[in-house]
Amino acid sequence: MQRPYARAIKQRFVDGLSWEETALSEQYDEPRVKKRGNEIEHLYNSIRESGYKSQYRLLREDPNTAWSSLNDAMHPLANEIAVDIGRNGEILWNLCGQHRLAIAKVLDIDRIPVQVFRRHAEWQAIRDRARRGEEIPEEFAEHPDLEDVLADESADR
Incomplete structure (x- = not known):
């Protein structure tokens, strides 16, 4: 089952729904949906226009954004998308960066930097x-x- 944010990002950018019609509305009230939707929209446009940037590159080029966009990590370099590798090499999202990962998938970006959390x-x-x-x-x-x-x-x- 797809996570709500990933589902909402696909619904917004692939299916063309408004944020209020996406899975975000199942989790948040309308003001929060608009706020989060605007934040995700900004991130989507940034990645679409400037490409996907690693946290290292973002920290080097724009430290204020790198520090202000921390969600789960204590330092921007620890805020890279974290994945697990399954027994047969399956790459499985673990934590950090669920929005960036979903946006990269929607934009058909083949390769993005990740940190392997566990194998x-x-x-x-x-x-x-x-x-x-x-x-x-x-x-x-x-x-x-x-x-x-x-x-x-x-x-x-």
Whole structure:
């Protein structure tokens, strides 16, 4: 099931509904829906016009925005979208950045920076094999969570 914010963002920017007609109205009263809708609209326009920026880049370029947009984190660099990696390499949203993630999906942005919060033990075993230069299943050869270890391996050659 899709989270309310992700559903509302899709309803607004893909389906063309007003914020009052989206899933936000299931959670908030009308003034809060308008306020949150305006904030999300601003973020959407910023990402659409300027591209998705990592928290590191945002902190470097616009520290006031980086610090003022903290929701869950104590420092902007800890406010990157956090994901878990499932046993078969599934990338699962964990915390931080649900609005940014939903907007990136709506805008068809293929790659965004994330922090890996935790990895399933079976997935970590695949990473460990890749790090040691051992063979890994072909379907994982281009998995984004293996880029760092596979790059290390090719640099050693």
